[in-house]
Amino acid sequence: MISKTAEYALRATACMGSKPDQPVSADELAKQTKVPRRYLTRVLQDLCAAGMVRSRPGPGGGYELIPSTDKVTILDVINTVDPIERIKNCPLGLKSHTKLCPLHTELDRAYAATEKAFAGVTIRELVESASPIIPLCESSSS
Helix, strand or coil, X not given: CCCHHHHHHHHHHHHHHCCCCCCECHHHHHHHHCCCHHHHHHHHHHHHHCXXXXXXXXXXXXXXXXXXXXXXXXXXXXXXXXXXXXXXXXCCCCCCCCCCCHHHHHHXXXXXXXXXXXXCCEHHHHHCCCCCCCCCCCCCCC
C-alpha cells in the first residue's frame, strides 16, 4: 500500500518522535529503524527539505522533528516523501471513460479511506500508545 521510502520515513519519524528535543544521529536512527544508512540518509534529506526535520551538525548533533509530534500525522509523513496516488482519470487513458469506471472508483475510494485513516493518527499517538509493544524497540521479554 505504501512505498518502502514512506515506510522508512515513518520509522525514522517515530524514532525521532520518541525522543523529542533530542537530536538522533543517522547511525542511531539506522540501527533503531533497521533501515540501511545510505537509504535512510536520502529519506532524511527529503524530510529536511520539506521542513519536517532539521539536521544539527557536529558532536551531539543529529536529526530531530521540527513540528510537535501531536501535529504530525502518518499521512503528513507519507505525503512528504511519497504521496498516495489517487485515481483522478482513467489509468488506461480510454477517451470514452469521462468518469472513473466502477473498478477504479472503488480503488480510489479505498485510497481515500486509507488517507483518512492515516490522517487520523499522529506520531505522538504512535509513540505514546498504551500497547506493550514499543515501536521500533525489541521488547524486554525477547
